[in-house]
Structures are given as structure tokens and as C-alpha cells.
Amino acid sequence: MRYGCRHCRARRIRFPVEFFHEIERAGRLIQRYDIRHGAEIARLDHFNICTPDIPAAYAHYKSLGFGCSETIEGDKHELYAAWMYRKQTVHDVAFTGGAGPRLHHLGVATHESHQVLRCADIFGALRKKHHIERGPGRHGVSNAFYLYLRDPDGHRVENYTSDYYTGDPDHETYRWNVHDDHRRGFWGNAVIESRYKEATPVHDLDGHPQPVSDALLDESAVQVGADGLG
Template sequence: MPIRKPNFTPPFNIVRASHIEFDVRDIAKSRAFYVDCLGYLVTDEDKDSLYLRAVEERNHHSIVLRKANDASIPALGFKVASEEDLDRAAFWFAHKGFPTSFPDVPHQGRTLRTCDMFGMPLDFYFRMEQPECMLRKYAEYKGARIQRIDHINCFTPDVQASYDFYTDLGFRLTEYTETDGENGQLWAVWMHRKGNVHDLAFTNGRGPRLHHIGVWTASSLDILHICDVMASSGFLDNMERGPGRHGISNAFFLYIRDPDGHRVELFTSDYLTVDPDHEPLRWSLQDPQRQTLWGHPAPKSWFEEGSVFTGVPVREPVLEAQPIVAR
């Protein structure tokens, strides 16, 4: 299993994970979950779409909910450092044989739409509309008091291939899970652009599928508070796992499912990874503190269920390996 050196001169400069689009079956039910319960701010809406942001976010949206017949993921969004980086990205993907287009995306500037080698849909943009800053308007801090989007975690049928692809794009490895033995194989990777544990992570499984988006709260007390809110507002059954603390990333977490089954991780207290000589941490797949430093082990659903990408076929994983699963 080759772990590669970081690529400090990628073909274009990705700043961070930026946003996600969810296709949902019922906008009203999704609004009750994301806005009334979790506390997301509504930046804009129409009868079929809802644009949401968290209290720290200056960009127009980090979550887009769109009415659809089936629940799926049309796009994962990443911010790049300049308009020129968009052109460099378009050239790189086209040169590699990937489809490229520049669709008209509401509230976003020029947006490149493409995909990776497994078909995972990727949107890259530089500029988005910026509404009023809400960071100091503490009366608007409701629900989980979510600050910002942090990361995107996906199932991939081939962790090594996904790791290699995104390493080429400048994502840097922070932690990884590997099978034991002389010829250990990657089972999961955590990779970053912005200088904390991850902007993008990949886990072995049927894919490509979205496992979850991770959203940042200022403290573990915000996560404990949303447990009380969900338990007393009709969303108790939407709590899937936690609260607890990961060994990987050191994060305090809670995993929840929206009305369509899309998974969201409430997440805080990871660590800084900006040093260029930062050494990735290895975890054995059989280490029980890898996924759960303390708290109940992950349920079977956490390893098997995910959201499909719109129109993208799902493949079986190339690696057969069993993690520790709650009984």
C-alpha cells in the first residue's frame, strides 16, 4: 500500500470543501429538519429549492435542498483560489478525458462541473454571492448553532485509487486506516486542503456514494444541546450514532439522518494540520478506538448505508475487509 508524498504544486488550487446539493422528496419536511431543528439560516428559497448557510458562513449557501422524485446527490462543491484556477481545472479534467461544462448555477459565479474517475459529481467555483455576515448576530444561533461546513465523506469502491486521484489534486493525507499484515491495504483515508483533519475522506464500500457531510460546531456542548432538541421535537429517531469521540481526527461527534436518509455529522474539536511536514497517522482496521475512542461502536447502517449520486452507478468494493461493527 503506497502512501505518497504530498503534492505541493497541484494543477490548480482547491481552497476547501464548500457546499453540497441534496435532492429531497419533501421540501417542507427537509425545512423542518435543517432550519427549525438544526438551526440553518435560509438565504433564499422558491417552491422547489431552499438555500441554507450556517452562522459563520459568508457564502450564499453551503447546503442546497431541491425537490425531486428520488433522494440523491447532484453535486459536491469545492471553492478554488481564483478564476484562473477554474480554467486550469477545466483544462486538466478535459485533458484527462473527463466531461466538463460550465452550467448556469444560481447564486454562484462561473462554475465548472465535472466528475472523478468513479463518476462522483464535482463542482468547482471561485466566487459566490455573499449576504450579510451573521457571525455576531447571536439571536440567530439556534438548534445546533452550526458554524460552517467542514468536510465531505464518501464511500469509494477503491480507496487507493481515490487517494491517488485526489493526491494529484493537492489533497494532503492526515490519517488513514489500513489492513494488517505484510501487504496492508488502504481501507479509509482523511485528506485536507484547508489545514484541519479533512475536507474530503474516503471509506471502503459500495460506491461512489455519499457517506456524510460534516458540519462544524463551536463546542461539544452544542452537540449535546441538539440531542435534547431532537429528542423533544420529533427527531429522536433521526439520531443514528453518538454522541461520542472518534480516535481518528479526535472529533467529538453526532451522526444524524435527515428525512430522506442523507447523513450529517455534527463535528468539533479536531486539530491543526497546516505544517508541510505533517506526518499522517496510521490506524489498524482492527483497532477498536479507531472509529470510537469512547462511546458505542458504529451500527451496521453506518458502514452500509449512503446516498447515491444522481445518475451514477454504484460498484462493489475491490477490498474485502471487515471493520468492527456494533452487535
């Protein structure tokens, strides 16, 4: 099944998605400590997408049954970012305001924070520390303990842990103000410009590059604490 966001189609802003209905089963590996190596990645967890129109993306995924765990909002409740979920964690897809459609990062989860630190140590030992873009640190949004990496092609990968359960039926969206410097950096190194400005272009389902539109709101223009770029 293939589709483009109907809210965005008129503005030619689409992030292509394909659905599948079956998958080959693998054996249970949760306690196979003997075969784990490196950062001990447990699962593919989420995608973070740069989109110029956060309200349109939010409305479309809400119509598909996604919940919203957290947002970043302005003083008049304008949306700068939204974290949305179907499984019972903080997010399966996050929308970050920015020129798009582009892929900001792919998130992979580990079970414990020391595995994120071990990942950083491995990159250091291999003299590949230049692939570490930011971290380790902890986000305010999602509570994630994170390490951002760039693969050899420049794509961004987040190795993270320590988000929280969202399965309660009355789970409420936590709304961060865009002026709160804890929102993306609870502690850790300050945000760097590439965090907001660089992302991976996407292709449509026929393999053609998608045109990129400028953002309606620019979070990086908000000058606040360690998380401002002004």
C-alpha cells in the same frame, strides 16, 4: 468546471464535482450570538464519500494538492479509508471503502462540544430521537466529537467539533491499523450496521444515477472490539 476522476473513469466509478470561482459575500457572524439557534452550525466542513477503490481516489486528490491527515490501513498497508484536506483542518473530503460512488455523509461543524449535545437534546424534545443514528461519541480518527443524524429523506448528516490543526508544512499522516478498535470509536456506542452498509446514491452532472460498484476491501468484515460487525 466539471470533471470525473480520471483514475476511476475506466471502471465507470465517478463522483461528480463542480467548481465555482466566486460567491456572494455575507456579513461577519462569528460573534452574533444573539441570532444563533439550535445546534449553532458554524460551517459546512466536509464530505465523506463511499468508494470501492480508495487508492485511486487518494491518488487523484493527492494530485490536486490535497494533504492526508489520517488513514485506516491493513497489516500490509492496504487502504481502507483516507481523510484528506485543503483547508487546515482534518478533512475536506474523506474516502470510506464501500460500494460506490455514494455519499456517506455531509459534515457540519460547531465550535464547541456542548452544542453537539444540545442538538441531541433538541431532537429529544421534539420527539424526533429516531433521527439520531449514532452518538454522541468521539472518533479515534480525527478526534471528532460527533452526532450522526438522518434527515427526513434518509441522508446522513454529521454534526461535529474538536478536530485539529493540520497547517504545519511537515504534518505527518497518522496511520490507524484496521484492527485497532479505537479507530472509529474512541468511546461511545458501538458501530451499527447502517454505518457501513447505507449511503446516498449520486447522480452524474446530467442528473442520471451513477452505477454502483462493489468495494475492493470491506472494513465492516474486520471483527474487532466495539467497531466490528462480525
